[in-house]
Amino acid sequence: MLVRVTADELRADEAIAAVASPAAGAIDLFLGVVRDNNLGRRVGHLVYEAYPSMAEKVMAEIGAEAKERFGLEACAILHRTGRLEIGETSLLIAISSAHRASAFEGGRWLVDTIKKKVPVWKKEVWEDGEAWIEGPESLGMQQAPAGLTG
Amino acid sequence: MLVRVTADELRADEAIAAVASPAAGAIDLFLGVVRDNNLGRRVGHLVYEAYPSMAEKVMAEIGAEAKERFGLEACAILHRTGRLEIGETSLLIAISSAHRASAFEGGRWLVDTIKKKVPVWKKEVWEDGEAWIEGPESLGMQQAPAGLTG
Amino acid sequence: MTVLLFASIAEAAGARRIELPVAAGDTVAAVRERLLADRPALRRFVPTLMYAVNEEYVRDDAAVPDGATLALIPPVSGG
Amino acid sequence: MTVLLFASIAEAAGARRIELPVAAGDTVAAVRERLLADRPALRRFVPTLMYAVNEEYVRDDAAVPDGATLALIPPVSGG
Numbered sequence: 001m002l003v004r005v006t007a008d009e010l011r012a013d014e015a016i017a018a019v020a021s022p023a024a025g026a027i028d029l030f031l032g033v034v035r036d037n038n039l040g041r042r043v044g045h046l047v048y049e050a051y052p053s054m055a056e057k058v059m060a061e062i063g064a065e066a067k068e069r070f071g072l073e074a075c076a077i078l079h080r081t082g083r084l085e086i087g088e089t090s091l092l093i094a095i096s097s098a099h100r101a102s103a104f105e106g107g108r109w110l111v112d113t114i115k116k117k118v119p120v121w122k123k124e125v126w127e128d129g130e131a132w133i134e135g136p137e138s139l140g141m142q143q144a145p146a147g148l149t150g
Numbered sequence: 151m152l153v154r155v156t157a158d159e160l161r162a163d164e165a166i167a168a169v170a171s172p173a174a175g176a177i178d179l180f181l182g183v184v185r186d187n188n189l190g191r192r193v194g195h196l197v198y199e200a201y202p203s204m205a206e207k208v209m210a211e212i213g214a215e216a217k218e219r220f221g222l223e224a225c226a227i228l229h230r231t232g233r234l235e236i237g238e239t240s241l242l243i244a245i246s247s248a249h250r251a252s253a254f255e256g257g258r259w260l261v262d263t264i265k266k267k268v269p270v271w272k273k274e275v276w277e278d279g280e281a282w283i284e285g286p287e288s289l290g291m292q293q294a295p296a297g298l299t300g
Numbered sequence: 301m302t303v304l305l306f307a308s309i310a311e312a313a314g315a316r317r318i319e320l321p322v323a324a325g326d327t328v329a330a331v332r333e334r335l336l337a338d339r340p341a342l343r344r345f346v347p348t349l350m351y352a353v354n355e356e357y358v359r360d361d362a363a364v365p366d367g368a369t370l371a372l373i374p375p376v377s378g379g
Numbered sequence: 380m381t382v383l384l385f386a387s388i389a390e391a392a393g394a395r396r397i398e399l400p401v402a403a404g405d406t407v408a409a410v411r412e413r414l415l416a417d418r419p420a421l422r423r424f425v426p427t428l429m430y431a432v433n434e435e436y437v438r439d440d441a442a443v444p445d446g447a448t449l450a451l452i453p454p455v456s457g458g
Binding site: 051 | 387427431454456
Binding site: 182198200201203204205207229240241261264265266267269272273282283284 | 379
């Protein structure tokens with residue numbers, strides 16, 4: 001299984017190739033992308049930080065559970081770290097499956113679970129300040145800055 | 151909106167670029183891939199035929215409805231025709247959305263609706279025969295060959 | 301008028317395109333019956349056929365305008 | 380032992396890695412309290428902190444073996 005935490009650009013083609021299987025009839029790809037706004041704030045860029053070795057370990061565990069749970073052929077999970085501009089891809093997952101229902105359901109479950117469990121954090125940087133965005137998914141809270149600065 | 155029926159290889163990067171938007175936080179991609187078996191039959195290759203001008207028109211209508219229904223930023227739908235080998239991509243859709251829930255739901259709806267409405271047909275070719283596979287989705291029937299030959 | 305055939309029915313007909321005369325007031329069903337009169341082997345496809353006139357799906361009681369293109373559409377199986 | 384800090388708590392501590400002595404029978408909570416004794420400003424992070432010992436999530440009553448790496452994990456926000 002391809003799992004990777006990296007400062008390099010994430011490439012869709014690599015993830016697709018990593019899940020190729022003659023028995024796969026469906027491949028679902030999900031890209032988490034930096035968008036220009038969040039909760040009404042204009043976002044300039046994001047900075048992602050990870051606990052890389054643990055993040056890769058947790059990603060591999062989640063991927064193995066997804067394969068088992070949804071009967072997938074294969075999956076790949078890549079997360080980028082460092083400074084990301086609007087439109088860049090922070091998270092890339094690919095899964096292959098015999099049929100599309102499990103591809104979509106498995107993809108959705110993977111993304112939800114990654115957001116809850118993988119030790120990665122993002123900081124929003126605006127024109128006039130910045131804040132770590134912590135806990136929106138892992139705590140089931142409203143997404144709100146942990147401590148505003150600047 | 152990018153919609154295309156083509157005999158050329160489908161490229162994920164092109165579809166991703168076509169749905170890029172600064173307001174998109176999520177991109178979902180779905181690839182329909184030729185798999186090596188169907189209902190217990192060993193598949194050698196597939197041949198796709200389309201009514202290309204009408205197929206593109208119907209794809210554009212379905213894409214517009216998906217955008218409206220799920221509040222998507224953009225979508226792209228590409229279908230390949232001609233002979234396809236195991237592992238090649240026959241259908242490629244990409245959709246971008248502010249949030250992942252609508253990206254996954256919109257992607258699922260798009261694929262389901264394309265399979266019901268777009269005038270494209272596939273023929274399975276086995277070692278010892280071939281058959282047009284017609285109606286599995288559009289008629290809600292079990293997927294079964296329309297007329298076996300060879 | 302032009303009738304387009306696809307996939308299984310095109311293979312069975314040995315043709316993908318057939319030119320037919322159209323009479324004032326013709327419906328899709330009337331044109332289809334005219335076509336089948338000479339090609340009885342195609343009748344087995346009728347129960348599952350769909351129709352498009354000028355690239356719009358229609359029912360078989362729809363009118364066929366002069367110069368229209370009628371497509372005989374077997375159950376689709378793209379994706 | 381090594382304590383790793385990330386994101387908001389690392390920024391507040393001005394450190395991403397702190398070496399601390401560990402006593403036999405120490406729990407995660409005991410190590411955390413020893414760390415906070417010198418850095419009271421970090422106490423506000425405690426209510427939402429998670430913990431990992433040697434890259435496995437654990438509760439704060441888990442034992443910390445000698446030579447372990449303890450990570451203080453603010454609520455994650457990847458994706």
